[in-house]
Amino acid sequence: MTDNPNNNGNGYHRFHIVAERAPDVEKWPSRFNVRVRRSGLAKLIIKELLHYGPRNKDVILSRPCLYGVFSGPVGGFMPRDQHCVGCLRCTTEFPDFVRVSHNPERRKLGDSFFDFRVVDSVTYEAESGLIPVKGAGYRGKFGGEGWDGMWTDMSEIVRPTRDGIHGREFISTVVDIGARPNFLMFDEEGRSVGRTPHVFQIPLPLLFDVLPKSAASERTWRITARAATELGTLAVIPIGAVLQYNLESDHVAPLVRPGEKDALPVLEKAPRLIEMDGWEEGLYRAIHTAFPESLVALRIPFTSGQELLKFARKGIRVFHLTADYHGRDPKGAFVLDLIRRAHKAFVEAGIRQEVTLLGSGGIIHAEHVPKAILCGLDAVALDTAALVALQARFHGECRDRETSRFSLPRKLTLAWGAQRLVNLAASWRDQLLEIMGAMGLREVRRLRGEMGRAMFMEDLEREAFAGVNGYEPGR
Amino acid sequence: MSLADKSVFELIVEKHTANLHAGFRRWSEEMGAPPPALGDYRWTDDLILSTWYQAAHGHPPQDRLEYRVGRSGGGFDVLDFNFLPESQWLPENTEIDLSLPLNRRGDHLEKISIPLPIYGGGMSYGSVSEQVMLSRARNAAHWGTFTSTGEGGYPRSLTEYKDNVITQVATGMFGVREETIQNARIVEFKYAQGAKPGLGGHLLGDKATQTVSEIRESVPWVSLFSPFPFHSVYSVEDHRKHVDWIKQTNPRALVSVKVSTPTDVDMVAVGSYFAGAHIVHLDGSYGGTGAAPEIAKKNIAMPIEFAIPRVHRYLLSEEIRDRVTVMASGGIRTAWDIAKVIALGADGAVIGTSELVAMGCTRCSNCERGRGCPFGLTTTDPLLSQFVQPDWGAERLNNLYTSYATQLKDILRRLGLRSIAELRGRPDLLKYVG
Numbered sequence: 059m060t061d062n063p064n065n066n067g068n069g070y071h072r073f074h075i076v077a078e079r080a081p082d083v084e085k086w087p088s089r090f091n092v093r094v095r096r097s098g099l100a101k102l103i104i105k106e107l108l109h110y111g112p113r114n115k116d117v118i119l120s121r122p123c124l125y126g127v128f129s130g131p132v133g134g135f136m137p138r139d140q141h142c143v144g145c146l147r148c149t150t151e152f153p154d155f156v157r158v159s160h161n162p163e164r165r166k167l168g169d170s171f172f173d174f175r176v177v178d179s180v181t182y183e184a185e186s187g188l189i190p191v192k193g194a195g196y197r198g199k200f201g202g203e204g205w206d207g208m209w210t211d212m213s214e215i216v217r218p219t220r221d222g223i224h225g226r227e228f229i230s231t232v233v234d235i236g237a238r239p240n241f242l243m244f245d246e247e248g249r250s251v252g253r254t255p256h257v258f259q260i261p262l263p264l265l266f267d268v269l270p271k272s273a274a275s276e277r278t279w280r281i282t283a284r285a286a287t288e289l290g291t292l293a294v295i296p297i298g299a300v301l302q303y304n305l306e307s308d309h310v311a312p313l314v315r316p317g318e319k320d321a322l323p324v325l326e327k328a329p330r331l332i333e334m335d336g337w338e339e340g341l342y343r344a345i346h347t348a349f350p351e352s353l354v355a356l357r358i359p360f361t362s363g364q365e366l367l368k369f370a371r372k373g374i375r376v377f378h379l380t381a382d383y384h385g386r387d388p389k390g391a392f393v394l395d396l397i398r399r400a401h402k403a404f405v406e407a408g409i410r411q412e413v414t415l416l417g418s419g420g421i422i423h424a425e426h427v428p429k430a431i432l433c434g435l436d437a438v439a440l441d442t443a444a445l446v447a448l449q450a451r452f453h454g455e456c457r458d459r460e461t462s463r464f465s466l467p468r469k470l471t472l473a474w475g476a477q478r479l480v481n482l483a484a485s486w487r488d489q490l491l492e493i494m495g496a497m498g499l500r501e502v503r504r505l506r507g508e509m510g511r512a513m514f515m516e517d518l519e520r521e522a523f524a525g526v527n528g529y530e531p532g533r
Numbered sequence: 534m535s536l537a538d539k540s541v542f543e544l545i546v547e548k549h550t551a552n553l554h555a556g557f558r559r560w561s562e563e564m565g566a567p568p569p570a571l572g573d574y575r576w577t578d579d580l581i582l583s584t585w586y587q588a589a590h591g592h593p594p595q596d597r598l599e600y601r602v603g604r605s606g607g608g609f610d611v612l613d614f615n616f617l618p619e620s621q622w623l624p625e626n627t628e629i630d631l632s633l634p635l636n637r638r639g640d641h642l643e644k645i646s647i648p649l650p651i652y653g654g655g656m657s658y659g660s661v662s663e664q665v666m667l668s669r670a671r672n673a674a675h676w677g678t679f680t681s682t683g684e685g686g687y688p689r690s691l692t693e694y695k696d697n698v699i700t701q702v703a704t705g706m707f708g709v710r711e712e713t714i715q716n717a718r719i720v721e722f723k724y725a726q727g728a729k730p731g732l733g734g735h736l737l738g739d740k741a742t743q744t745v746s747e748i749r750e751s752v753p754w755v756s757l758f759s760p761f762p763f764h765s766v767y768s769v770e771d772h773r774k775h776v777d778w779i780k781q782t783n784p785r786a787l788v789s790v791k792v793s794t795p796t797d798v799d800m801v802a803v804g805s806y807f808a809g810a811h812i813v814h815l816d817g818s819y820g821g822t823g824a825a826p827e828i829a830k831k832n833i834a835m836p837i838e839f840a841i842p843r844v845h846r847y848l849l850s851e852e853i854r855d856r857v858t859v860m861a862s863g864g865i866r867t868a869w870d871i872a873k874v875i876a877l878g879a880d881g882a883v884i885g886t887s888e889l890v891a892m893g894c895t896r897c898s899n900c901e902r903g904r905g906c907p908f909g910l911t912t913t914d915p916l917l918s919q920f921v922q923p924d925w926g927a928e929r930l931n932n933l934y935t936s937y938a939t940q941l942k943d944i945l946r947r948l949g950l951r952s953i954a955e956l957r958g959r960p961d962l963l964k965y966v967g
């Protein structure tokens with residue numbers, strides 16, 4: 059393996075993620091409840107028997123459902139809710155005795171931020187590795203706060219072509235992690251002097267973030283490590299677990315907390331990236347001394363631009379900025395704005411090209427990845443989305459990274475879990491390609507911070523509704 | 534014909550069709566509450582049921598159902614009209630002109646005018662049934678307006694209605710032939726579609742039946758992804774060449790250019806005009822589709838409510854606003870949405886989903902699944918497609934258009950306007966209720 063994810067050592071190879079179906083291991087509540095009043099159905103059968111006669115059995119047995127809900131051994135007397143896709147044909151045909159309703163149990167999946175609709179999408183993506191495709195137009199709210207108030211641009215006429223993006227043309231999703239000087243310097247003999255780039259590449263802008271305590275186990279660490287290896291990306295895993303379960307690899311970034319300095323020398327090999335959980339001068343120096351060739355990422359909650367620049371001055375070039383699982387900082391600001399603020403701080407300081415910004419928290423849907431990158435991240439470290447891919451259940455509101463409680467299926471195996479994460483990444487990458495293809499961008503590095511290609515509800519509404527009575531911008 | 538003379542197939546079709554027709558009526562008129570799982574933020578249960586009602590009666594429901602707005606919390610749903618006090622309304626018998634000229638270029642081509650500011654948007658053969666296409670074409674012919682083929686070719690049965698059918702030329706060029714271009718009074722270039730901007734059409738393999746693929750000149754049961762963009766168009770100049778090609782093939786036809794709503798939608802509109810378009814058709818991001826990646830529906834390109842004012846103002850500033858007709862589509866659900874989008878700056882609206890809803894769509898999003906729409910709309914399944922017979926479908930659409938026309942006139946009357954043209958670009962007649 060070389061540092062270039064498109065070069066496997068034998069020359070160019072095209073990055074491709076192998077998705078394989080990995081069906082749910084835990085049976086989740088059906089999306090709909092189908093209730094049939096038995097007396098009504100019995101009456102209908104008698105009526106149809108009398109009308110059509112027994113010779114026309116096929117007419118009598120022709121039921122409205124195309125999806126097998128009434129195709130069990132006793133037909134409509136015991137509907138098989140789990141097959142229902144909510145088309146409502148049955149209830150349209152038989153208003154008097156068939157009722158189809160949303161299953162409240164299904165709607166309890168996830169929490170108020172990671173709501174059941176997102177759970178549905180992520181589950182489908184993790185199961186199939188495919189892009190969710192549906193008929194009919196958009197069904198949701200018009201816009202809203204955060205990610206929902208943002209649209210991406212498209213172009214009517216530019217390349218890459220859409221038929222090409224999954225085929226003969228290529229959109230690169232490779233991102234650089236590390237430090238890159240703004241410019242190179244050479245001496246009179248043409249030798250490079252001064253700082254040189256210190257980067258490695260990952261083939262897609264997705265990493266796996268450290269799991270919360272309630273979901274952490276040998277099995278889950280192995281799952282994220284294996285998925286990261288298969289994808290050629292990174293999983294962030296506490297150094298204790300890395301050592302305990304022998305997980306060292308090019309695709310694991312050990313997370314070192316203050317006080318864990320002594321664990322460093324136990325690592326057998328220099329990791330490509332080490333995450334330092336919060337700033338501690340001594341720890342930073344210890345990491346540098348132990349592994350001068352490793353990149354050090356500072357993991358900190360999103361903070362002011364000034365703070366970030368302060369750490370940049372201390373030498374940090376990779377930042378892993380975190381919001382809570384609902385995408386908020388302690389003051390309630392949303393991750394979209396937090397990313398923009400961080401990105402802008404580095405742009406204004408003239409060093410955005412020198413640093414790498416990773417982000418986590420509140421990025422739970424495929425569409426959030428391109429949006430987060432447009433706002434200024436280089437890559438996203440997946441947190442709750444990865445857990446949902448593994449069919450984790452939320453216990454109450456899961457907001458706080460330390461205390462949130464998730465439970466994972468009992469039948470969780472390494473192979474299944476890793477495949478689900480690989481599938482999720484495959485689906486999300488393909489969706490990223492759709493967005494970039496529509497924008498006419500050929501590489502994700504050019505998407506970063508490309509704010510001119512983003513549209514925000516506030517701005518659009520202010521422009522469009524100027525002149526409408528009673529409209530006050532920002533109200 | 535007695536029961537004994539009918540085939541099982543016929544009896545099955547008859548049974549379900551009768552049940553469905555009764556169901557549309559009962560749910561929209563008699564049942565106390567809507568079906569519990571019906572509707573979403575954009576198309577609420579009330580909007581769906583009131584569209585069923587209008588399709589049956591030709592006027593909006595009198596009470597109970599909210600037929601004007603949805604609950605999406607933005608766009609059309611936070612706009613209302615700033616009506617005059619009742620004493621200043623125009624009398625009920627005032628003549629109100631809803632007509633819309635489609636050729637304002639001042640060239641020698643036909644001065645087509647439609648009697649109401651609405652026509653039907655492209656829905657391709659394959660994504661919808663032939664019966665649905667025929668229903669739409671008959672209604673368009675009845676009203677003297679248009680419907681569009683979409684990009685799936687031109688079933689022979691449509692030829693009878695060719696004066697009211699727009700031939701669409703889209704990136705896949707499916708079924709586009711010289712004769713179908715020559716048939717048309719209007720040829721529409723589809724550069725992009727609002728529901729999947731930048732992505733091209735998408736017909737899943739299950740719906741690419743033998744007949745569909747014959748018309749599309751493709752391989753049966755193989756999914757069809759229209760390329761994006763037009764591979765021969767990478768500039769306004771290339772687009773101009775495209776238009777010239779159509780003009781060579783059919784020198785009589787007006788040209789419509791259907792585009793989506795990127796950040797520079799204003800430039801796109803102006804470019805389209807200078808390349809020869811008579812109609813610039815803007816398709817906003819919340820429009821309908823037979824199948825599209827979910828990520829595209831919500832996130833790519835801007836909603837039509839935001840695109841129209843931008844384009845309208847830019848065309849005004851370029852002093853060409855009155856030389857081009859701007860049609861809006863993509864999430865226009867009701868007569869009120871039509872009036873609002875005109876007040877925001879469009880000349881008229883192109884509708885699609887509301888026509889499907891009038892013919893029984895529940896907006897369940899299963900169009901692409903298996904045999905296609907269980908209500909016989911977005912399907913080419915031989916049995917299911919029989920549920921929508923063209924006479925019945927055309928009648929439903931005629932009633933819907935009648936209801937829309939009545940409501941539009943009523944809105945204008947209450948604003949003190951005598952023509953739909955006077956409403957264009959009048960945001961001051963709207964009020965924000967968000």
Ligand code: SF4
Pocket residue numbers: 090092122123124125126127128141142143144145146147148149158
């Ligand atoms: S709603 Fe549709 S899918 Fe569900 S049971 Fe009824 S007919 Fe079947």
Ligand code: SF4
Pocket residue numbers: 145193194889893894895896897898899900901905906907908909910911
């Ligand atoms: S499948 Fe559902 S959404 Fe699609 S046309 Fe039929 S009823 Fe409407």
